[in-house]
Amino acid sequence: MTTTEPSLVVESLRKDFGPVAALDGRMVRVLNGISLTAHRGAVTTLLGSNGAGKSTTLACAQGLLLPDGGTVRLLGTDPASGGSALRSRVGVMLQDGGLPPSVKPMTLLRHVARMYDRPVDVDALAKRLGIDSFAHTTIRRLSGGQRQRVALAASLVGNPEVVFMDEPSAGLDPQSRQTVFELIEELRERGLCIVLTTHLMEDAQRLSDYVYIIDNGRNVAQGTVADLTAEATSATESRTLHFTADPGLPIPRLHDAGSLIEEAAGRYRVEGLHSPAGLTEITSWWSEQGVLPTSISMEPKNLEDVFLDIAQGGTRG
Amino acid sequence: MADPTPSPLPEAPTTGARRSNAASLTTRVVRHGGYETRAMLGNGEQLVLAVALPLLALFGLTFTSILDGVAEHRIDAAAPGVLALCVMSTAFTGQGISTGFDRRYGVLRFLATTPLGRAGLIFGKALAVLAVLVVQVVLIGGVALFLGWRPEPAGIPLGVLLLILGAAAFTSLGLLIAGTVRPEATLAITNLAWILLAAGGGILIPGSRLPGMLSDIVAVLPSSALGDALRETLISGTMNMGAILILLAWTIAAGFAATRWFKWN
Numbered sequence: 008m009t010t011t012e013p014s015l016v017v018e019s020l021r022k023d024f025g026p027v028a029a030l031d032g033r034m035v036r037v038l039n040g041i042s043l044t045a046h047r048g049a050v051t052t053l054l055g056s057n058g059a060g061k062s063t064t065l066a067c068a069q070g071l072l073l074p075d076g077g078t079v080r081l082l083g084t085d086p087a088s089g090g091s092a093l094r095s096r097v098g099v100m101l102q103d104g105g106l107p108p109s110v111k112p113m114t115l116l117r118h119v120a121r122m123y124d125r126p127v128d129v130d131a132l133a134k135r136l137g138i139d140s141f142a143h144t145t146i147r148r149l150s151g152g153q154r155q156r157v158a159l160a161a162s163l164v165g166n167p168e169v170v171f172m173d174e175p176s177a178g179l180d181p182q183s184r185q186t187v188f189e190l191i192e193e194l195r196e197r198g199l200c201i202v203l204t205t206h207l208m209e210d211a212q213r214l215s216d217y218v219y220i221i222d223n224g225r226n227v228a229q230g231t232v233a234d235l236t237a238e239a240t241s242a243t244e245s246r247t248l249h250f251t252a253d254p255g256l257p258i259p260r261l262h263d264a265g266s267l268i269e270e271a272a273g274r275y276r277v278e279g280l281h282s283p284a285g286l287t288e289i290t291s292w293w294s295e296q297g298v299l300p301t302s303i304s305m306e307p308k309n310l311e312d313v314f315l316d317i318a319q320g321g322t323r324g
Numbered sequence: 325m326a327d328p329t330p331s332p333l334p335e336a337p338t339t340g341a342r343r344s345n346a347a348s349l350t351t352r353v354v355r356h357g358g359y360e361t362r363a364m365l366g367n368g369e370q371l372v373l374a375v376a377l378p379l380l381a382l383f384g385l386t387f388t389s390i391l392d393g394v395a396e397h398r399i400d401a402a403a404p405g406v407l408a409l410c411v412m413s414t415a416f417t418g419q420g421i422s423t424g425f426d427r428r429y430g431v432l433r434f435l436a437t438t439p440l441g442r443a444g445l446i447f448g449k450a451l452a453v454l455a456v457l458v459v460q461v462v463l464i465g466g467v468a469l470f471l472g473w474r475p476e477p478a479g480i481p482l483g484v485l486l487l488i489l490g491a492a493a494f495t496s497l498g499l500l501i502a503g504t505v506r507p508e509a510t511l512a513i514t515n516l517a518w519i520l521l522a523a524g525g526g527i528l529i530p531g532s533r534l535p536g537m538l539s540d541i542v543a544v545l546p547s548s549a550l551g552d553a554l555r556e557t558l559i560s561g562t563m564n565m566g567a568i569l570i571l572l573a574w575t576i577a578a579g580f581a582a583t584r585w586f587k588w589n
Contacts, residue, residue, distance in 0.1 A: 167345075
């Protein structure tokens, strides 16, 4: 196997649930043609709102659910028939954690490690994740962030090559979040293939090498964070310009540049810039007013804008 | 400064054939069985159900006249039924409740993603049931021997087989309930069934002693089949083929139903 071969290939995944009583016994199509590819040494993110089909996609990729259509190849194998040999190379962090409440973290982690031939050093891993500080508390009594760290450790004790993380940042306090993010980045550097889901743009933007935006069980956009934001900021689309200058400047009537408003004292925003001519109009106005702005920025769209564009498109369609 | 310690984090191999990192199937099942056994023996409520209540039943049946006439000595009639009750405590009620809550908390789902897998999980649980049963038989059988129990030696091998068959039947039933209803319902159903079957299900007191139609209904229950078959073999060394067939039928039916309808999450 070459190292460039993808660790995970999902093609045209389809999954129906039901029959659902509330829908007169009809089936619900939860996944409707999801496709994705994930490579080693990279973080691949499924971004979507709750109910978009992210967890179901992961469950099919892990072999926990049998798809009704499409194919999954995980480390070159069908996960439904990969057996213990395949499972031993894949770590899973479930959204609800999957942790027994009456057990202490170290008891659980040691037990899970004993299912593997070559586990990692459990004590060192627990220390790295700060679990040693609450090792003698039952899982029931841990905070959300502490539980999340135990679930993360449980997905890593087996020394996996691929790790699935369903909403790894859910319910984390800022400090735990930082710990978890740094850990994910380190795992990427160590050559693991990381597949995670999130509904938070910020997390996707911070962590991902490649993002699949999914909605209603379908792929709606994909690419690197840069690709996705650049694509949305296409040549014909309007941009927003921010600048700061003296407060209280007279607001001009603009022809090419859309509208200018003073958001807060001295902070101005120009919306609806469609062409370089609009920019010229603004700079001419500065020149007339004798204004030299203290800062100017024209930001590309962030992932959130992309997501909102797509969501609005979906509503219109 | 200390030497830089190696990172505890996993590292993906860059060269060479990737091989399985799973412990062998036997190792996994034995280790999970040990883990579940410790969990069951470490749980106070489970111990009440597995040890304290059967002991109370043993004393109650030995020091009252309920079982007079079943065997020459009361203890000989009481002990087999109490061992059958132990099977029901551990395999059905205890196992059912813990599996139900494991399912609720996603523990079954998570462990199914490790090399243990779903089959290993079930085998491990079955192994834990047998291990706890051994502890119960030693403890409660020991107390019964102390109270004067003298089982028919010729009937002991069949008695052991019946305990295992009974464990299989009640584990399947417990898993069927735990895998299909909410854990609170599992708790209620398996506890209520335990009380009803212990009182009037033919497990401690022969079903034939119940009035009229009730005795016919009870005769086909797994509790009555296990109780009657154990009593006959341990009192007189005879094999109650009818009861054994009933128990086998329950095991196959519940095993099939659990395989078919068990929901993992």
